[in-house]
Amino acid sequence: MIDFDVIAAFVDGERVNARALADALGSAEGREYLIDVVALREVALVPAEPGSGAVARPRGPARIARWIGVAAALLVALAAGYQTGLSRSPARATAAAAPAVRTDAAPPAPTVVIKLEPGAAWRDVEKGGRP
Amino acid sequence: MSTAETLFIAHQPAVLRYLTRVVGQADTARDLTQEVFLRVSRSSIPAAGVGELRGWIFRIARNLALNHLRDAAARPATVALTDVAVQAAGQEIGVSVQQALDSLESLDRDIFVFRETAGLSYAEIASACELTVDAVRSRLHRARVQLRDVLSAEVAQQRAAGVRLTRGEP
Numbered sequence: 001m002i003d004f005d006v007i008a009a010f011v012d013g014e015r016v017n018a019r020a021l022a023d024a025l026g027s028a029e030g031r032e033y034l035i036d037v038v039a040l041r042e043v044a045l046v047p048a049e050p051g052s053g054a055v056a057r058p059r060g061p062a063r064i065a066r067w068i069g070v071a072a073a074l075l076v077a078l079a080a081g082y083q084t085g086l087s088r089s090p091a092r093a094t095a096a097a098a099p100a101v102r103t104d105a106a107p108p109a110p111t112v113v114i115k116l117e118p119g120a121a122w123r124d125v126e127k128g129g130r131p
Numbered sequence: 132m133s134t135a136e137t138l139f140i141a142h143q144p145a146v147l148r149y150l151t152r153v154v155g156q157a158d159t160a161r162d163l164t165q166e167v168f169l170r171v172s173r174s175s176i177p178a179a180g181v182g183e184l185r186g187w188i189f190r191i192a193r194n195l196a197l198n199h200l201r202d203a204a205a206r207p208a209t210v211a212l213t214d215v216a217v218q219a220a221g222q223e224i225g226v227s228v229q230q231a232l233d234s235l236e237s238l239d240r241d242i243f244v245f246r247e248t249a250g251l252s253y254a255e256i257a258s259a260c261e262l263t264v265d266a267v268r269s270r271l272h273r274a275r276v277q278l279r280d281v282l283s284a285e286v287a288q289q290r291a292a293g294v295r296l297t298r299g300e301p
Contacts, residue, residue, distance in 0.1 A: 036290075044228055
């Protein structure tokens with residue numbers, strides 16, 4: 001009986017028993033099967049849709065157009081970033097958002113007064129020492 | 132570079148090839164491929180060898196493909212304009228292969244596509260499909276025999292044109 005599996009495994013790059021392979025290829029039927037497996041592989045690699053096997057890289061004018069598109073997108077992004085940064089800069093934001101300040105007005109009266117007294121709010125310690 | 136990015140760079144082309152062949156539409160396959168790696172990036176990536184990681188990624192891809200095909204089967208059938216364009220452009224072999232693959236049991240189809248278009252080893256396929264290596268070997272043989280019968284004209288045409296031994300897509 002012909003061991004077709006050993007022929008297919010050999011074609012598939014798997015390790016096979018050399019004696020079993022020789023026996024299988026000793027018959028005309030085994031040799032026909034080997035050729036059919038190889039031919040079937042080539043047939044199977046024909047794509048069902050044109051260009052479906054891989055994402056083709058654009059060439060010539062298409063490629064140039066793509067690079068121009070990328071460069072334009074980068075320029076737009078840079079310009080937009082610069083404009084955003086400009087509108088959010090502290091000086092501009094203060095000028096735009098803060099109301100006009102009257103310099104001649106009196107400061108508001110304090111609502112809470114915190115008194116810090118030595119010994120109560122803090123204690124002096126030796127350099128590197130612990131309280 | 133994070134592990135998710137490394138996995139994307141290493142496996143995205145093969146995942147895209149697998150999904151393209153299984154769902155039959157390049158745009159859908161691209162969307163699903165993005166979804167695969169989105170899920171990879173959100174998951175805790177298992178500490179495993181390259182083969183097991185590959186199997187894990189393709190298991191995610193397979194689950195997404197099965198979900199998509201199930202949802203698509205529930206929707207009313209439509210004929211995409213690209214289908215007409217494909218036939219007009221002389222892609223009859225590709226369409227025949229797609230139809231032949233669709234006629235297989237879904238697990239056999241996935242095993243065949245994992246091997247032939249994504250280039251997975253038997254151990255990686257076993258990991259992706261949660262099978263033993265022996266089961267993979269057996270199902271792969273069954274799929275090949277069935278496809279050879281359905282695509283006998285295309286195989287004969289290829290034999291006449293000459294054959295070249297490749298190991299499938301890497």
